[in-house]
Amino acid sequence: MADDLKFSDFTRGEQVRIVALGARLAKRGLADDGSDRVYTADLKARIERIEDTARARKSK
Numbered sequence: 001m002a003d004d005l006k007f008s009d010f011t012r013g014e015q016v017r018i019v020a021l022g023a024r025l026a027k028r029g030l031a032d033d034g035s036d037r038v039y040t041a042d043l044k045a046r047i048e049r050i051e052d053t054a055r056a057r058k059s060k
Contacts (some may be wrong), residue, residue: 010054031040 007015025043038043 003057005054009058010050014050014054018047018050029041 010018021043025040025047028038028040028043
C-alpha cells in the first residue's frame with residue numbers, strides 16, 4: 001500500500017518530533033487514573049499532521 005509509512009520515511013526532524021510527542025502522550029496516559037479525563041487529542045492531531053506531511057512527500 002502506498003499509504004503505509006515506515007519510520008524511515010520521516011525526516012530526522014520529524015522523527016524527533018514524533019518521539020517527543022509520543023513521550024508526552026505516554027506521560028499524559030500515566031497521569032490518567034482511568035477516568036479518561038486526560039486530553040490527548042491535541043498531541044494525536046499533531047502527530048497525524050506530521051504523518052500527513054510525510055505521506056504527501058512520499059506520494060510525489
